[in-house]
Structure formats: structure tokens, C-alpha cells
Amino acid sequence: MRDVALLARYTQMSETELVTAIQQAKQSLGRSVTILGHHYQRDEVIQFADYRGDSLELLRRAAQIEEARYIVFCGVHFMAETAAILCKPEQVVIQPVIEAMCPMAHMANVADAERAWEELSALWPGKLVPITYQNSTAALKAFVGRRGGAVCTSANASKLFKWAFQKGDHILFTPDEHLGTNTALAMGIPSEEIGIWDPLHPPKPESLARCRIVVWKGFCYVHTAFTPEEVDEVRRKYPGALIIVHPECVREVVAKADLAASTSGIVQAVERAPKGAVIAIGTEWHLVHRLQQEHPDKTVIPLHHSVCVNMAMTRMPHLLYVLEGLVQGEVRNVVSVDPETAQWARLALERMLEAS
Ligand code: SF4
The missing domain is CATH 3.40.50.10800 (NadA-like)
Structure with missing residues (x-):
């Protein structure tokens, strides 16, 4: 929230006043705005979502929105980026709290992925296929798209792993060690054939020679908290x-x-x-x-009270901030992806949508 005067006004508003103001702004904007809300959002935000869902459902939805000029994405940054990649060129994606990021998505950057890719490609005579979880930056999705790979979500990871094994012999999976490992184990791949790439302490490639899949050492703090x-x-x-x-x-x-x-x-x-x-x-x-x-x-x-504080950053004042901006003709908190990155990331996303 960059507008300090507005922030002061919103924080002084009661819950009832905020609800009324958001409803009025939505009504005034009509079909020009669609609000998407991820399942992990607070109730105070999700009550205003036109569509709620998980990552896969919301990215499919973002690609199908016809009428709305503005898509307000209540979630974390990689989700809004994906919506910006898949929506129509004339549509604008807005994130109420532009600072709301997924820490796991930032555990794999392109420079580190490049190193892993080069060392692993040189290790095996067979073909290496990169798969990245949807919970990754647009830049990493583009990295994967350029190298013939695809995106996956937790709903379709095993389908995309099978797709990758039809295209090649080994998978480099970023950035979630646990989704990658659990998916591989569920497919019957033995532990000895699942390796881990720690970008902070890269392993000697020879130590991974027997692996069919190498998973990135990233994690979600919300889900790894369960014991x-x-x-x-x-x-x-x-x-x-x-x-x-x-x-x-x-x-x-x-x-x-x-x-x-x-x-x-x-x-x-x-x-x-x-x-x-x-x-x-x-x-x-x-x-x-x-x-x-x-x-x-x-x-x-x-199992226990495990909260994603990044998802929880979005509150009613933030939603009102972007909606009131639109009512006044000011587009706030726009999320965009540069055309070159978007082109390759879109390819990786489209491969997923076709394969799942
Ligand atoms: S729940 Fe985990 S993976 Fe999802 S946004 Fe939060 S930190 Fe990222």
C-alpha cells in the first residue's frame, strides 16, 4: 500500500464501512472487473471473489475471462504473474498487495537453474526435461519453456511427470523438493533414483548419476510444518x-x-x-x-494451525484501495511480465494445459 493518506483513511474505517465500500465499488465497476481469490485467502477477502479456487483452477479461469478489462488477483505474486501471462492482451491484472510473494517461488532463480541444467545435461546421455511447479517465478517458467519443459500444479504433477518421461529420460523439478519427491514416489520411482539439487551447496553431478529425477531443495514453510x-x-x-x-x-x-x-x-x-x-x-x-x-x-x-502469512497479507483495505482506484480511473498495483518472458512462460503453461 503506497498511498499513505489512503491507508490512514482505510485503517480508520470499520469492518461494516469497508464491506459497504467494497460492495459499492464492485457494483459501480460492474462487469469491467473480475475478482479471483485463492483458497488460502482470508474470509474477509474471499467473500468478494467472483471465482475462488486453487492455482490450477484460477489460472484456467484467468485464461477464460472474456468481458472484464481488469482482473483483480487476491493471492501471491506468481499467481498474478500467471494470470498476466494467460489473459488477453487488452486485460490488466491487479494484485491488491503487490508485495505478497510466495517464499518458495523465490528459492529457485534462473542463474542457479541454468547451472543445474548444464551440469545434469552433461552428466546423462539421455534427454533431461525441466518441469517447474506453478509456484515459481515467470522467469523460471520461461527458462523451462525454452528448454522444452512444462509447468505443473499439485493437481496434475504426476500427469506432467509422465508427459516428461515420454519426452525424455530424466526430470529436473523446481522448486519444491517435497512435491517432486512425493509425486515420484507415488509413481513408483524408488528413493535411490530421486536426487536433490541444493542450489546453495550444489552436489557433485556424479553423485546423481543413478537418478531419474532431481528435485530442487525448496520448500513451503506452511506445509513442511506438519509432522x-x-x-x-x-x-x-x-x-x-x-x-x-x-x-x-x-x-x-x-x-x-x-x-x-x-x-x-x-x-x-x-x-x-x-x-x-x-x-x-x-x-x-x-x-x-x-x-x-x-x-x-x-x-x-x-493437523495444526499453519498459516501462510504471505497469503494473509491481503485484507479488505487493500482490496478497496485497488477497486476505488479503478472507480476513480486510476489503475493501481498492476502486475505485468515482459513480452519475451511471457512468451516462453506461456508455452510452458500451455504444455501443461494440453497435457492435463
Ligand atoms: S502456502 Fe506455501 S507454497 Fe503456498 S503461497 Fe504460501 S508459502 Fe507459497
Whole structure:
């Protein structure tokens, strides 16, 4: 929030005043604006979303928006960047808090990826295919697009790994060690064939000679906070509970859970569960809390209270700040990607959309 005078005004507004002002701004802007909200956003923000979803659902949605000139993306920066890459040229993507970033997305930069790529390509006679998680910068997506690779999300990672193995012999997966490892293990790839590339202390390439997949040593602090002991504790307290965790959790947690599922997979599993079911979930707390509210006939509990503070940065005043700007003819907090980066990143995203 760069406009200090406005910030002062918004922080003095009551919750009711903020809700009314946002509703009025939305009404006045009509179909010229579409608000997208990620599942991990606060309730105070998600209540205004025209569409809510996980990364894959929202990027598909961003590519399909026809009427709106402005797409307000309530999420973290890589998501808004992806919307800017996939939307129509005349559309503008706005992020209410432009500083809201995903730390994991910044654990892999292009220079480090280039080094890993060169050393691993020289190591194996077979072809190396890069796959990057959607939770990565546009620059890294472009790096992958240029080298014949694709993006994946937690909802389609195994499909994209299979796609990569049809195209080549080895995968370099960035930036999440845990999603990469859990996906490879679920596909039956043994541990000895899964290597780790630590960009701060790059391994000797020869040590990875047997690997079919090399995963980047990045992580999500929200999901790696869950422990196997917490899973054991829930089993003790709630025998018969269904335990679902996100595949960004460490493999020991995934191994003890009943199901590892993407964000949309978790939502669907709760919807499908019978009345009276007890479901313990290892993912971001705002989503778990919302599922509790929306399914009062089931007991939905978090493995523990793990919050993404980066997602939680967006509050009603920030949303009002960008919407009021539009009402007044001022476009605030625009997210854009340079054309060359966008072109290659789009290719990597399109490969994912075709393969999934
Ligand atoms: S939950 Fe984890 S992966 Fe998602 S935005 Fe937050 S830090 Fe990044």
C-alpha cells in the first residue's frame, strides 16, 4: 500500500464501512472487473471473489475471462504473474498487495537453474526435461519453456511427470523438493533414483548419476510444518478419522496420511465425505477453517494451525484501495511480465494445459 493518506483513511474505517465500500465499488465497476481469490485467502477477502479456487483452477479461469478489462488477483505474486501471462492482451491484472510473494517461488532463480541444467545435461546421455511447479517465478517458467519443459500444479504433477518421461529420460523439478519427491514416489520411482539439487551447496553431478529425477531443495514453510507425530496424535484422538495432507508436506507425513491431495482435491474429498465424518487436514489453515464452516455436518479439523502469512497479507483495505482506484480511473498495483518472458512462460503453461 503506497498511498499513505489512503491507508490512514482505510485503517480508520470499520469492518461494516469497508464491506459497504467494497460492495459499492464492485457494483459501480460492474462487469469491467473480475475478482479471483485463492483458497488460502482470508474470509474477509474471499467473500468478494467472483471465482475462488486453487492455482490450477484460477489460472484456467484467468485464461477464460472474456468481458472484464481488469482482473483483480487476491493471492501471491506468481499467481498474478500467471494470470498476466494467460489473459488477453487488452486485460490488466491487479494484485491488491503487490508485495505478497510466495517464499518458495523465490528459492529457485534462473542463474542457479541454468547451472543445474548444464551440469545434469552433461552428466546423462539421455534427454533431461525441466518441469517447474506453478509456484515459481515467470522467469523460471520461461527458462523451462525454452528448454522444452512444462509447468505443473499439485493437481496434475504426476500427469506432467509422465508427459516428461515420454519426452525424455530424466526430470529436473523446481522448486519444491517435497512435491517432486512425493509425486515420484507415488509413481513408483524408488528413493535411490530421486536426487536433490541444493542450489546453495550444489552436489557433485556424479553423485546423481543413478537418478531419474532431481528435485530442487525448496520448500513451503506452511506445509513442511506438519509432522508425522501430529498425524499419530490425530489417529489416537480420532480413530477412524480421514487424514488428508497436501503433497508439499514432507514424505514422512504423506506416508502416514490416508490421502495426499492438491488443494482442490482436499476440497472435493471433504465434499464427498459422508455426514458425521471426521476429517483432519494438513494444509493452510484458512482453507481448513472455511471447510469447517461450510460443512457443519462433518468434523473438519486442522493437523495444526499453519498459516501462510504471505497469503494473509491481503485484507479488505487493500482490496478497496485497488477497486476505488479503478472507480476513480486510476489503475493501481498492476502486475505485468515482459513480452519475451511471457512468451516462453506461456508455452510452458500451455504444455501443461494440453497435457492435463
Ligand atoms: S502456502 Fe506455501 S507454497 Fe503456498 S503461497 Fe504460501 S508459502 Fe507459497
